[in-house]
Amino acid sequence: MTSDDRVNGSAQALVDLLPPGSRVDGGRLVIGGRFASELADEFGTPALIIDETALRARARRYAHGLAARWPNSGVVWASKSLPCTAIYRVMGEEGLGVDVAGGGELVMALAGGVDPARLVLHGNAKTDRELSMALEAGVATIVIDNLDDVARLERLATREQGVLIRVIPDVATATHQAIATGHQNSKFGLAVPEARALVERLRGSDRLRLDGLHVHIGSQILDVAPFARAVEAVAALGEFDVYDLGGGLGARYTYDDHPPSIEDYLDAITGAARRFLPAHSRLLIEPGRSMIAETGVTLYRVVSVKRGASRTFVAVDGGMGDNLEVSLYGQRFEATVADRVGGGDSYTVVGRHCESGDQLIESVPLREPAVGDVLVVAVTGAYCLTMANNYNGALRPPIVLVDSGEARLAVRRETYEDLLRRDA
Ligand code: LLP
Numbered sequence: 001m002t003s004d005d006r007v008n009g010s011a012q013a014l015v016d017l018l019p020p021g022s023r024v025d026g027g028r029l030v031i032g033g034r035f036a037s038e039l040a041d042e043f044g045t046p047a048l049i050i051d052e053t054a055l056r057a058r059a060r061r062y063a064h065g066l067a068a069r070w071p072n073s074g075v076v077w078a079s080k081s082l083p084c085t086a087i088y089r090v091m092g093e094e095g096l097g098v099d100v101a102g103g104g105e106l107v108m109a110l111a112g113g114v115d116p117a118r119l120v121l122h123g124n125a126k127t128d129r130e131l132s133m134a135l136e137a138g139v140a141t142i143v144i145d146n147l148d149d150v151a152r153l154e155r156l157a158t159r160e161q162g163v164l165i166r167v168i169p170d171v172a173t174a175t176h177q178a179i180a181t182g183h184q185n186s187k188f189g190l191a192v193p194e195a196r197a198l199v200e201r202l203r204g205s206d207r208l209r210l211d212g213l214h215v216h217i218g219s220q221i222l223d224v225a226p227f228a229r230a231v232e233a234v235a236a237l238g239e240f241d242v243y244d245l246g247g248g249l250g251a252r253y254t255y256d257d258h259p260p261s262i263e264d265y266l267d268a269i270t271g272a273a274r275r276f277l278p279a280h281s282r283l284l285i286e287p288g289r290s291m292i293a294e295t296g297v298t299l300y301r302v303v304s305v306k307r308g309a310s311r312t313f314v315a316v317d318g319g320m321g322d323n324l325e326v327s328l329y330g331q332r333f334e335a336t337v338a339d340r341v342g343g344g345d346s347y348t349v350v351g352r353h354c355e356s357g358d359q360l361i362e363s364v365p366l367r368e369p370a371v372g373d374v375l376v377v378a379v380t381g382a383y384c385l386t387m388a389n390n391y392n393g394a395l396r397p398p399i400v401l402v403d404s405g406e407a408r409l410a411v412r413r414e415t416y417e418d419l420l421r422r423d424a
Pocket of ligand 1: 078216220384
């Protein structure tokens with residue numbers, strides 16, 4: 001262990017990864033005003049805990065930060081990061097727009113009371129049914145990914161519908177290739193020449209009102225420069241009323257990550273907008289991960305501690321059933337024992353699933369982890385529960401919102417009956 005590693009494993013370093021207001025009290029972790037281990041006792045494990053106070057604060061930081069820099073603007077939360085009715089409600093209450101990718105997220109957004117006038121529909125394979133649902137609900141903006149979207153919408157729309165064209169900006173990003181989307185040959189959107197031709201075509205459409213352009217270069221991006229380059233790339237298509245610049249700002253998952261702040265990111269995109277876009281245009285952004293990742297933690301229970309040939313395994317009661325980030329993208333997480341925060345020896349945290357790839361964290365400092373302890377994995381608010389699955393009959397975890405000492409169940413844990421419920 002280097003001295004950096006020791007600092008990294010410290011209680012303060014861990015707390016710095018957690019939602020603001022998290023603290024250590026007598027060696028025990030407190031999140032949202034509640035002891036993490038007590039939340040585990042009350043709601044069981046694994047469980048996703050979202051600090052609602054922190055989430056609302058981030059929503060406001062984004063909205064005020066963007067409005068201060070570019071008044072004609074809007075923040076549209078990318079709901080794929082944590083599609084859950086209660087979270088849609090929170091975002092709607094905060095006045096944000098919401099991006100829905102397909103019919104399922106649309107249903108949840110509407111159930112969460114989000115005004116359809118603030119909805120943006122995405123997807124590279126939107127079906128007739130999904131487009132009809134969106135048209136019927138009055139979704140304000142549909143983002144056109146391909147010419148089949150246009151054909152479908154011209155057939156299905158009975159009144160004027162606002163649309164944006166998704167453009168491939170041909171911008172490289174240093175992120176995992178599975179979540180990069182700004183490159184040539186991306187499956188999302190149209191390259192500039194095709195987009196230009198479609199602009200001309202839509203100018204003649206009597207049903208589809210072309211409001212502007214959309215661009216999204218990828219996710220977990222830790223440098224602001226490519227966002228600015230994407231603005232320059234779409235500006236080449238001419239002047240429009242609306243530019244939706246997508247999401248993509250990275251979250252701070254590990255002690256060694258230093259992503260740009262929300263403000264750095266907003267400075268970069270509005271700076272580029274001032275250089276390249278018309279001053280009267282409306283700017284939209286679609287943050288997902290950077291909105292919610294850092295407001296969430298996952299609580300697990302330690303089931304076994306076992307010495308291997310060269311490492312000691314801490315096996316927990318979840319794993320790739322509730323967190324695919326590690327196996328899909330090699331994402332690193334940090335963790336602590338809930339009631340003994342900071343320091344300790346290095347352990348490998350593994351899940352309960354039947355494959356060696358089901359490893360949550362390689363080499364993480366933990367203080368005397370023992371069977372029955374609650375383990376807290378930090379920064380799991382985004383995409384973890386989104387992609388939760390039933391591998392090995394795992395029951396998808398509950399989502400619990402904590403708010404200044406109050407905890408409420410937003411989504412219950414799946415039950416064994418649920419696993420049988422769809423049998424025909
Ligand atoms: N807008 C569009 C059109 C998107 O496709 C996405 C993410 C976002 C906004 C939000 O991006 P964010 O701010 O969250 O980076 N399953 C992957 C993440 C895929 C992201 C897909 N699109 C994961 O678990 O990391």
